[in-house]
Amino acid sequence: MATASRGSNARASDHVREDRLWQRHMDMAKFGATPKGGVNRQALSAEDARARKLLGQWAAARGWEVFTDPIGNLYVKRPGTDAGAKPVLSGSHLDSQPTGGKFDGTYGVLAAFEALEALDDAGIRTKRPIMAVAWTNEEGNRFQPGCMGSGAFAGVYELDTLLAGTDPHGTSVKQAFAEVLEAAPARLEPKLGFPIDSYLEAHIEQGPILEATRNEIGVVTLIQGMRRFYIDVFGEEAHSGTTPLKLRKDALKSACSMVTALEPLMADPTDTVRYTVGRFEIYPGSPSTVPSKVHFLIDLRHPDLATLKRLGDGIAPICEAEAAKRGCTVKVTEYTTVEPMPMEANAVSLVRDSAKALGMKHMDMVSGAGHDAMHVAKVAPAGMIFVPCWKGISHNETEAATARDLANGTRVLVDALVALANR
Amino acid sequence: MATASRGSNARASDHVREDRLWQRHMDMAKFGATPKGGVNRQALSAEDARARKLLGQWAAARGWEVFTDPIGNLYVKRPGTDAGAKPVLSGSHLDSQPTGGKFDGTYGVLAAFEALEALDDAGIRTKRPIMAVAWTNEEGNRFQPGCMGSGAFAGVYELDTLLAGTDPHGTSVKQAFAEVLEAAPARLEPKLGFPIDSYLEAHIEQGPILEATRNEIGVVTLIQGMRRFYIDVFGEEAHSGTTPLKLRKDALKSACSMVTALEPLMADPTDTVRYTVGRFEIYPGSPSTVPSKVHFLIDLRHPDLATLKRLGDGIAPICEAEAAKRGCTVKVTEYTTVEPMPMEANAVSLVRDSAKALGMKHMDMVSGAGHDAMHVAKVAPAGMIFVPCWKGISHNETEAATARDLANGTRVLVDALVALANR
Numbered sequence: 001m002a003t004a005s006r007g008s009n010a011r012a013s014d015h016v017r018e019d020r021l022w023q024r025h026m027d028m029a030k031f032g033a034t035p036k037g038g039v040n041r042q043a044l045s046a047e048d049a050r051a052r053k054l055l056g057q058w059a060a061a062r063g064w065e066v067f068t069d070p071i072g073n074l075y076v077k078r079p080g081t082d083a084g085a086k087p088v089l090s091g092s093h094l095d096s097q098p099t100g101g102k103f104d105g106t107y108g109v110l111a112a113f114e115a116l117e118a119l120d121d122a123g124i125r126t127k128r129p130i131m132a133v134a135w136t137n138e139e140g141n142r143f144q145p146g147c148m149g150s151g152a153f154a155g156v157y158e159l160d161t162l163l164a165g166t167d168p169h170g171t172s173v174k175q176a177f178a179e180v181l182e183a184a185p186a187r188l189e190p191k192l193g194f195p196i197d198s199y200l201e202a203h204i205e206q207g208p209i210l211e212a213t214r215n216e217i218g219v220v221t222l223i224q225g226m227r228r229f230y231i232d233v234f235g236e237e238a239h240s241g242t243t244p245l246k247l248r249k250d251a252l253k254s255a256c257s258m259v260t261a262l263e264p265l266m267a268d269p270t271d272t273v274r275y276t277v278g279r280f281e282i283y284p285g286s287p288s289t290v291p292s293k294v295h296f297l298i299d300l301r302h303p304d305l306a307t308l309k310r311l312g313d314g315i316a317p318i319c320e321a322e323a324a325k326r327g328c329t330v331k332v333t334e335y336t337t338v339e340p341m342p343m344e345a346n347a348v349s350l351v352r353d354s355a356k357a358l359g360m361k362h363m364d365m366v367s368g369a370g371h372d373a374m375h376v377a378k379v380a381p382a383g384m385i386f387v388p389c390w391k392g393i394s395h396n397e398t399e400a401a402t403a404r405d406l407a408n409g410t411r412v413l414v415d416a417l418v419a420l421a422n423r
Numbered sequence: 424m425a426t427a428s429r430g431s432n433a434r435a436s437d438h439v440r441e442d443r444l445w446q447r448h449m450d451m452a453k454f455g456a457t458p459k460g461g462v463n464r465q466a467l468s469a470e471d472a473r474a475r476k477l478l479g480q481w482a483a484a485r486g487w488e489v490f491t492d493p494i495g496n497l498y499v500k501r502p503g504t505d506a507g508a509k510p511v512l513s514g515s516h517l518d519s520q521p522t523g524g525k526f527d528g529t530y531g532v533l534a535a536f537e538a539l540e541a542l543d544d545a546g547i548r549t550k551r552p553i554m555a556v557a558w559t560n561e562e563g564n565r566f567q568p569g570c571m572g573s574g575a576f577a578g579v580y581e582l583d584t585l586l587a588g589t590d591p592h593g594t595s596v597k598q599a600f601a602e603v604l605e606a607a608p609a610r611l612e613p614k615l616g617f618p619i620d621s622y623l624e625a626h627i628e629q630g631p632i633l634e635a636t637r638n639e640i641g642v643v644t645l646i647q648g649m650r651r652f653y654i655d656v657f658g659e660e661a662h663s664g665t666t667p668l669k670l671r672k673d674a675l676k677s678a679c680s681m682v683t684a685l686e687p688l689m690a691d692p693t694d695t696v697r698y699t700v701g702r703f704e705i706y707p708g709s710p711s712t713v714p715s716k717v718h719f720l721i722d723l724r725h726p727d728l729a730t731l732k733r734l735g736d737g738i739a740p741i742c743e744a745e746a747a748k749r750g751c752t753v754k755v756t757e758y759t760t761v762e763p764m765p766m767e768a769n770a771v772s773l774v775r776d777s778a779k780a781l782g783m784k785h786m787d788m789v790s791g792a793g794h795d796a797m798h799v800a801k802v803a804p805a806g807m808i809f810v811p812c813w814k815g816i817s818h819n820e821t822e823a824a825t826a827r828d829l830a831n832g833t834r835v836l837v838d839a840l841v842a843l844a845n846r
Contacts, residue, residue, distance in 0.1 A: 287564065
């Protein structure tokens with residue numbers, strides 16, 4: 001009979017190899033590398049397929065099973081000693097923003113994979129299987145919504161609706177996934193979702209707090225909520241030289257007024273509200289034609305549910321009032337709603353205890369960014385581990401983290417995973 | 424010896440054929456036809472080439488010489504009786520807005536061509552040659568600047584600079600023109616520009632005044648001035664969920680503030696100022712990334728030079744103040760400057776007299792739109808004739824004009840051309 005551990009001499013975290021983990025990041029960063037040192041590896045793209053293929057090759061070298069599910073989530077399974085036990089999952093995502101960095105998402109996948117390797121190297125067997133996972137399309141840039149794979153896994157979204165979604169060029173999720181499977185073959189598990197014991201996700205903080213407070217580990221207690229809206233403004237095309245301003249229905253000026261008019265609603269002395277317009281498209285886009293349409297996106301986040309509700313519900317009335325001032329109309333469509341999601345108390349404690357046992361300076365914190373963990377938390381106890389990133393900069397090609405911080409987070413992760421897997 | 428005219432029985436305007444002129448408009452509207460009944464025939468595109476080719480075929484059927492110059496202006500020449508006399512020119516443009524109509528520009532070319540045909544049909548010979556011209560890229564959408572061909576002809580722009588300009592896909596004017604020449608061959612006159620006697624341009628009004636006042640003919644006395652600016656706003660990419668608003672350098676919110684903050688400067692109780700933002704592009708355009716760059720265009724027009732100067736000069740300080748409020752920077756680049764251009768007194772009189780002699784209800788007016796005539800007026804006496812268009816709507820697929828109004832404008836044009844050509 002295998003034992004759950006060889007004992008204290010075989011602490012899994014001692015076998016985390018900082019150099020290997022760093023090299024794996026550099027290897028992955030080649031897929032979609034940008035001239036400025038960042039990564040453009042959008043969901044289910046050719047670059048994403050190459051990243052998935054490499055992960056599969058690393059897993060194969062260890063003899064671990066690799067499989068994918070109908071939304072393209074990719075799993076690497078290290079078996080446990082109890083064949084009937086539900087697995088402990090850990091991971092994040094391999095897709096990036098169009099001008100993203102090397103660490104956002106990729107770190108969580110590689111930390112989970114490094115955890116599996118450290119366990120192997122240490123000769124540690126766990127009762128439950130531990131699986132590394134790369135969730136499909138966390139970023140939500142090429143395809144909507146973000147956190148697509150984890151949301152599908154947790155039953156938040158309908159699979160068929162997701163597969164029918166298209167990118168701006170008209171390519172569907174279904175078609176893009178088929179191309180990925182061809183380029184990076186993996187066994188396709190026909191059923192979406194399966195029971196899991198628990199979930200831990202490691203991630204760079206994407207904020208400045210750990211760096212500023214010289215903490216090595218952030219113990220995430222809550223992921224703030226998010227509401228996303230499409231705002232479609234409709235006016236009327238007209239000649240820029242001849243049409244008097246009073247006779248115009250100018251969708252662009254109307255949309256700009258909306259963006260500005262929402263600022264007082266979003267004003268917050270504690271600077272906790274996150275109000276962002278990250279996409280803004282106008283039509284027809286000719287210098288001498290008054291724009292007739294504007295399509296823009298609002299991303300609103302807050303840790304408090306009541307505040308999130310009040311602010312989000314305040315968007316449409318303000319946009320409608322602005323549209324009316326200029327004879328335009330507006331349609332406000334909420335397309336993503338994620339309530340603030342607390343991490344599970346025991347998972348949070350395990351992460352905190354693991355950091356403490358390793359002597360790392362740590363603090364509890366709220367996640368400003370959304371993560372796959374917020375969906376997975378609906379179907380299993382979930383926790384998150386943050387590591388510092390340079391100046392808190394993320395969604396930016398200059399995003400950076402140190403090899404040491406990445407390894408530290410992985411050490412905390414693997415010890416917490418072992419605790420979960422042997423409960 | 425041919426005489427300049429067969430006499431009063433052969434008044435050229437009597438030979439203008441409304442049905443033929445209308446049919447030519449419908450034939451041209453097929454090139455770039457949009458589902459909504461408009462036209463998308465951008466400068467030096469394949470559609471533009473097909474329109475040029477058809478004009479050349481019509482000219483060939485009459486035995487008239489067709490040639491082009493190094494910027495792609497296309498000329499059809501009906502000879503005069505005095506071999507050494509400078510020609511009288513008339514025309515406009517065949518390119519359209521991306522969501523344009525059937526008449527803007529095309530009318531001026533077809534009216535000039537109909538004038539030549541009416542003269543032929545009437546057996547009228549003129550002392551000076553009369554030439555119909557289709558100027559290249561009046562709209563300035565695909566390539567910048569607009570009124571490119573007429574500006575080059577009049578020496579306002581450098582030929583080499585224009586040829587090196589590119590569209591958003593990176594195709595240069597030079598390359599696009601070479602493709603047009605291949606698809607629609609015409610003799611290439613290597614020299615740009617030649618002495619002309621005078622110029623008349625017929626155009627739809629693109630404004631509501633003629634229709635509202637039930638006038639048939641607008642006698643243009645002045646083309647208002649225009650200044651165009653690129654506004655480039657620079658901020659910093661950041662994560663929409665984690666980055667506190669106070670730490671952001673949000674190029675999008677900054678650009679929206681600029682558009683709104685310029686409105687008080689442009690406020691005008693007489694509603695004469697034309698302030699338009701017709702293009703607005705943001706980068707990187709991801710829902711969860713604070714935009715780091717916005718590129719937008721301001722089109723400013725006014726009939727009064729001093730006002731145009733004051734308003735245009737006021738743009739940069741306001742944009743800079745708005746940028747500074749959010750830690751952004753901004754670059755304001757004026758890329759087109761056209762002073763208000765009066766039409767030549769004698770040309771204006773001839774147009775007015777021609778309308779009067781034909782018993783048409785007419786009025787003097789200022790052109791709100793820019794036209795090729797504003798450049799040609801720098802090198803020769805120039806005038807313009809406006810005809811009504813439905814509701815004043817233009818730069819819109821629903822743009823419309825009646826066959827009768829188009830023919831009336833052509834009657835005024837041809838009689839005025841004969842007067843100029845026989846002076």
